[in-house]
Amino acid sequence: MHWADYTAKILRERGGPQVSASGITPSGEFHIGHLREILSAEMIHRACLDAGIESEYVFIVDSMDPLRRVYDFLSPSYEQFIGHPLAYIPAPDNNGDPVMGGSSYAEHFLNPFLQALEKIGVKPKVVMNHETYESGAFAKGIDMAIMNRENIRGLIEEISGRELEENWFPYNPIGADGSLDGVRVTGYEKPFVHWADSNGLEGRSDIRKAEGKLPWRIDWAARWIIHGITCEPAGKDHGSAGGSFDTGIPICKLLGGNPPDKIVYEWIQMKGMGPMSSSTGLTVGPMDALSLVPPEILRYVIARSKINRHIEFDTGPSLFQIADEYERLVSSPLEEKEGMSKRQAVSLATQSGALRLSQVSRGSKPMDSFAGVSFRHLSMLAQIKSSDKDVWLSLERSGHMEGEPSIQLRERLARMRSWIDGPHFPDESKVEIRVELPIDEKKDLDAKSVNFLSELSARLSKCDWDEDSIVKSIKDSCESSEIPTRDGFKLLYWVLIGKNDGPKASSLIYEIGRTKLLRLLK
């Protein structure tokens, strides 16, 4: 059974309508890793719906979180905003300078991510956390947290093993300068928290407004209650012993709520590129990924892996493998058979679950996303055929396609071309035509081979330049130089691309062009 379906089954036992949630701090550019946060919850939500359970999916944007430091992509002028909630500071321009009067920092990074989510069929109810504070929805939780201050302190200290400061307070007011940093609480008179900020200025915050926030561990527990969240998979950082999941659950109960069960997902890592980092420019954003692969395959990357396993995201060879796997599963799904072992049946259910959850629009048939051509094959055609029309002709001839190419296929070819032209395309999948044969390889050629190549050269210098004539020239050359056709092709591939096999020789030669080819054969 797929992990999302399994979780839905557990949630059914909990009863009632389900609310799955994700939460992300928009502190910078979103990357592919954030997709797992989103899709882990969204797939569980879909699995609930598919199981006939009433369910909703909420994406909570931690817009009330403060700017922690001046990141590499920000100009030093952001120094003044450190400690300010991301919702209340200006967005940076391309130079990293703040643009006053435009969108907020939080919105600036969030919007492109939401567009990417739309493309992969994720339609969350978006909650800006600062708006929840502004609305006063947190007031009750804040009041209860303050009234239970010592209990909560005890829970956090005991479970996390961390010692909290003497003047620790379960509410962090915003100071006169707009920063959450260094503000000391001096008293509480419902609904006001009195404080003195780092500059010595005094003031009070109304807990019914966004004039302060709960510390993360309490904020999380409180929002579970506010939004009725029943399921929120969290990254492994929250899953550690004594992490925020372990404190959140009892704190939520203390505040009178029914917390979700602990579900932890593993990180996505970039293979062979070191850690994901916006500063080095090596990050792959959701939009970048979508310009390379179809959205259902991006979903499949997440859906095919168990939730507690690392995913090594790689825009190179393994993306081919995954994309081909998807294509293959769609075209020939496993079928239930008589005498199938329990294991095979389980595997079948898991696979079809992954396929089902990978669809961009829920409930659509995987077959509708089928483009009919493997990525590997298409990458080869895209490389040797410079015009799209020739690609369609070739696909028609090989029986991959009938009539006009589908929209899926057209889009797929367009993405393939941008992949091939971009920096992520794997070298081993590149078809590189040699300019000339290295000397030492020339020496290794025996007499028959040399004879074959010169025969071929002669024929190709005067035949018609179309694929049929080229094939005929190759076969005739094999015959007259008395080598098996198979060996002739092998040799030819070796000369052309340095490998024993390759794309259809005639297409390849046709694309290379007569002049360049004859120079190579000499």
Add this chain to the structure above:
RNA sequence: GGGCCUGUAGCUUAGUCAGGUAGAGCGCCGGGCUUUUAACCCGGUGGCCGGGGGUUCGAAUCCCCUCAGGCCCGCCA
């Protein structure tokens, strides 16, 4: 120091929660497609399930120990 995850065929892995003859894909090898697309079709090769012990009629699966790799533990999520 505390904790989590992973280790199954050359590679990617399913199966572990509910113990009952180890499945798949890729790769590789062979054959077919009589124009040889890295396509497509058929067949085959390949695993003392990291190691050791225990429980059991029976263990990849449960328990204990151990080795290896990855990761998390700052009011950062």
